[in-house]
Amino acid sequence: MSFYTSLNGLKNAQSELSVIANNLANAETTGFKKSRINFADIVASSASANPKLVKGIGSAVQSIDQNFSLGPTQQTGGALDMAINGEGFFTKVSPVTGKTFYTRNGNFTLDGGGFVTDTQGSRLQVLPVDAAGNVTSTTPIDAQAPLVSGTGFDFMAVTIKADGSVIASYADGSVANVGKVALASFVSPGGLLQIGGQDWQATGISGPATYGQPGAARFGTILSGSLEQSNVDIAEEMVGLITAQRYFQANAKAIDTATQLSQTIINLRS
Structure with missing residues (x-):
């Protein structure tokens, strides 16, 4: 389960990086309006499940909103x-x-x-x-x-x-x-x-x-x-870019950790 949860995280991080990259690419485009990505958590449980034991199965892209604030x-x-x-x-x-x-x-x-x-x-x-x-x-x-x-x-x-x-x-x-x-x-x-x-x-x-x-x-x-001019704030986008990069790396590390645990269990059985 952790593999698929982290895989969702990797895909979402990639989507966020794509949105930020598009904003930065249009920082000098006349009349351009930047976008922002929003995520929503995914919870898989039945009505009879103990709510204190629900782990969730990752996140999904909820929307990509356009920001129509005035540019300079x-x-x-x-x-x-x-x-x-x-x-x-x-x-x-x-x-x-x-x-x-x-x-x-x-x-x-x-x-x-x-x-x-x-x-x-x-x-x-x-x-x-x-x-x-x-x-x-x-x-x-x-x-x-x-x-x-x-x-x-x-x-x-x-x-x-x-x-x-x-x-x-x-x-x-x-x-x-x-x-x-x-x-x-x-x-x-x-x-x-x-x-x-x-x-x-x-x-x-x-x-x-x-x-x-x-x-x-x-x-x-x-x-x-x-x-x-474009309403893209380059400093704000660069901070978001660093955050998205860390988000991607963290999910990749979670997959690596899950792989190591699985390999350890296989070695114990053998």
Whole structure:
């Protein structure tokens, strides 16, 4: 029994090392959120067993939780770089698959069609606004700056304000409000599915997205020209790495001790 109990411990230690290694590997990844592994003990006994004699048969991975605490903000000066000062996720839609993604990575650019996109081509979503800049719907649309103004002048640049307004400017000095950045919130963000590239998708555990404009209710404001860095604390991860290593070594030693005891019993019988 001790062999299998310690074997569970070795597997769990390996899982913990994998989680820590992934955190450390993404310590410089923009918008990355670290994970933490949780264990649960395994107890095998019947209702008639003496509770004072139950030894337990090891542990198992109970969950790997995501930590959505804010990471440090770094100023970049990029016109389309954004960081959320508070809660919420940027919303993106792939023009190829139509799938919706959520991210804290605000590194966006402008493509040839005037769409605000990420590095994979997914389009940033904004809330439509009227001429006065007031939000008219909570259904997000693609952020697209018209390449020609209403008076026929060419597009020059696009900027983003703290309230999330995406403003396009033109050669004649006129401007057009494209919309306000659509931020998404979830009842249980820990239930979001990680799909890589600092992107998440909604699941039945996270619940559907609720959209709002920056600065409203529980949503944070937009920091233009900045990016949110990873929330990984390298010192904390290194301490966890040492602890996991000791955990692995201790279980390996328990297996070695059990092997020696078994060999001793075999030698006595022979």
